[in-house]
Amino acid sequence: MKHRTFFWFFLPTGLAMFLFIALPIVSVVTQSVFAPHEAVLKTVENCTPLVGCTTETTIDQEATREIREAQPLGRFVGLDIYLDRGHLAIAELGEAWDTAETWGDFWDRLFNLPLYRALAFTLTFTFIVTPMLIVVGLMIALAVNSLHRHLKGLMIFFSLLPMIVTPLIGSLILFWMVDSRGIIGSALVGxxxxxxxxxxxxxxxxxxxxxxxxxxxxxxxxFVVFYAGLQTLPKDQIEAAQIDGATRWQQIKYVVVPHLMPLVTFVALIQLMDNFRVFEPVVGFNASAHATSLSWIIFNDLGGETRQLSAASATSVLTIIGVAILLSPVLVRTWRDFKGK
Amino acid sequence: MASKAQRRPLGLSILIYGFVGLWFILAAFPFFWTLWGSFKVELDFFSIANWTNAITGERTKATYDSAFTGAAYHGAWVQEEFWRNVINTFMVCFFVVLTSLTIGTLGGYALSRSGYRYTFWLLITALIFRAMPPITLVAGYLLPFFEWNVWGILPTTIIVLVAINQPFTLWMLHSFFQNIPKELDESAKVDGCTQFQAFRHVIVPVMWPGVITTGLFSFLLAYNDFAVTAMLLSESNRTMVPAIAAFLGTTYTEGNVMFAVAAVVSATAPLFILVMFFQRQIVSGLTAGAVKG
Structure with a gap:
């Protein structure tokens, strides 16, 4: 395909991604180094005869508006927002490091800082859920694959539901069940x-x-990905393993799992990206008092009456950096493969 | 006929059926439970006295003379005007799917047919964009959208969702178009077609299976989105998911949790139907990227 033709074919989608993904990233980075203007204060001295003079400090509405209109982005503060208490909290971190007696004390103080608290939950969630779901998915795939043909279709249908359903709605459905007056909740109370x-x-x-x-x-x-992979499993390999006297467990360990390994990498990659953005369950389970995630902090800063754009932008940039670190092994590998060609 | 070596011992069969049964209950039961409970009054679905009330509907009988009541649905759809949100959701989904398939098909086709090096970098960029949580972009949208006075309306949200959708759509359609033999459009070009004519007359007629599968996932993304729609839509233009989230804020205090339950069931129903009719396409879409490795 000629460059020209390619350009015209790719233009609409390229433009959409440029305007609504690439430019917003630039805009987010810019906003994260600007803070809103502080109100301009003026001091007025009121002198009343016989009583004397009092000085009064008020907000100069006009001057404040003027400066806000002149520089809508706010004032340039460099990396201040990144280093403040709501984000990396360097000062608090240093103080905790210096004064904390024990490691436990240090961790306690660390988890009182919003960003580190969110980061702790986000990382724990990502790195526990991802391997667990691979194991559970593989177990379901192996079990369903050994069922009768008619049962398989039914199982796939119902298995798709938890994944297809809107995350917020799915978490609400479970939340109502584990509510202390709900069915699972009251069972647990019992x-x-x-x-x-x-x-x-x-x-x-x-x-x-x-x-x-x-x-x-x-x-x-x-489950769905592994199940599809199991359909392509070569029968002769399993038979050869059986002739060699492999037990079922050995067949799974030495034949099935190596066959599915590329799929495991694929699922792990996709799920790492998706679990790192965990957000809806925190809202659905009303759990923000005990567990916050990076995405939740951004959402929380942006919502409400005071839209704290600068704070949200700084957290966004830190989140993007986090995603980049998670993704870097894949990118490096893709690049090597590409160079190798 | 299974050979003796392949026959399962009884213990293993019990284990397998037990596990499948357990997963079946875990996957399906919450939905049926909530559907059943949505026809009860709050004191039954969230029963303090006895959990069996949620099944028998003691309090519902006492209030409405019947074990089932549509009061929650009436409250949600009529009193809280949930139907507006339903209409908004379907407008958003329809236009998002339409637009992202139109521009995604063109882009994905071009990526699959151009052998130059930049296609690789474009795909990698798309992968990076796909990895970024959409909420991280929202802070970048708000100022310009306020400035241009386009915040809060449906078209803005539709365009944003289309853009967020593009990386995924491109990857999926790219790999799909690569499976359509290049010789098809090459021969059309030999016969004197331009690239676009070759696309229009030769590729379009055979591309529908892949486009439908991709469209399903675009639909799901638009339908399930919470972060972007909650931030970019004004109260009167809300789609279903942010509307349900807003219900929660007010209903816990007013004791109208059942409105939210009814709304949740209403929003799940279309997805249920979707899976029923398009199960094969969804499964093939999920595995398309994976099996090829």
Whole structure:
């Protein structure tokens, strides 16, 4: 295809991505180094005869508006927003490092800082859910693959539901069930033998709840991919293993899993990206008191009456950097493959 | 006829059926439970006294003389005007799918037919864009959209969702078009067609299976989005998912949780139907990128 023809074919989609993905990234980076203008203050001295003079500080509305209109981005603050308490919190971190007696004390203080708290949950979620869903997905795929033909279709249909359903809606459905008055919640109260038992009350249990939701939501994806991979498994390899006297477990370990390995890499890559952006479950499970994620912080800063664009932008940039680090092994490998060609 | 070596011992069969059964319950039961509960009053679905009330509907009987009531649906659809959000959702989904397929097909076709090096870099860029959480871009949209006075309306959100959709659409259609033999459009070009005519008359008639599969995923992305629609739509233009989130804010205090339950069931129903009719396409779409490695 000629360059010219390619250009015209690619123009609409390229333009859409440039205007609404590439430019916003630039805009986010720019906003993250500008803070909103502070109000201009003026001091007025009021002198009343006999009483004396008082000075009063008020906001100079006109001057404030003028400066905001002249420089709508705000004032340039460099990396200040990145280093403040809401983000990397360098000062607080240094202080905690200097004064903390033990490691436990240091971690406690670290988790009081919003960004590190969110980062801790996001990373825990990503790196527990991703391997777990691969294992669960593989188990479901192996089990369903050994079923009767008619049952397979039915199982695939119902297995797709947790994945297809809107994440917010899926987490609400589970949240209502684990509510202390819901069906699972009251069962747990019965098991715990404590009428006040609630999954929502403790940080640890909230994390477990969100992680279980994450596996429930994403395991079907792994299942479907692995199931498709199992259909292409060469029969003669399994038969050869059987003739060699391999047990079922050995067949799975030495024949099936190596055959599925490229798919495991694929699922792990996709799920790392998707789990790192965990957000809807935090809203759906109303869990922000115990578990926050990077995406949730951005959402929280942007919502509400005061849209804190600068704060949200700085968190966005840090999140993008996080994604880039997660993605870098893949990119390096793709680049090597490309160079090798 | 399975050979003796392949026959399963009884214990393993029980284990397999037990596991499949457990997964079936985990995957399907929450949906049926919520569907059943949406026809009850709140005191039954969230029962303090006895959990079996949610099945028998004690309080629902006491209030409405019947174990089932449509009160929650009436509250959501009529009182809270959820139908507006439903219409908004379907408008957004329809235009997002239409636009992103139109421009994605052209782009994906071009990527699959051009052998130059820049196609590789374009695809890698698309992969990076695909990896970024959409919420990280929202802060970049707000200022310009306020400035140009286009915040809060459906067309803006549609364009943004189309753009966010493009990386995925391009990857999927690219790999799909690569499976259509190049000789088809090459021979059309030999016969004197321009590239576009070759695309129009030779490729378009055979591309529908791939386009339908990609369209399903575009639909799901637009339908399921929460972060972008919640931030970019004004209250009167909300789609279903942000509307449900907004319900929660007010209903926990007003005791109208059942409105949200009814809205959730209403929003799940179209997805249920979608999976029922397009199960094969969804499965093939999920595995398309994977199996080829």
């Amino acid at each position: 098991l715990a033998g404590d009428p006040n038992f609630s999954l929502k009350a403790s940080t640890g249990l909230t994390w477990v709840m969100l992680i279980v939701y994450g596996i429930w939501h994403s395991a079907p994806f792994a």
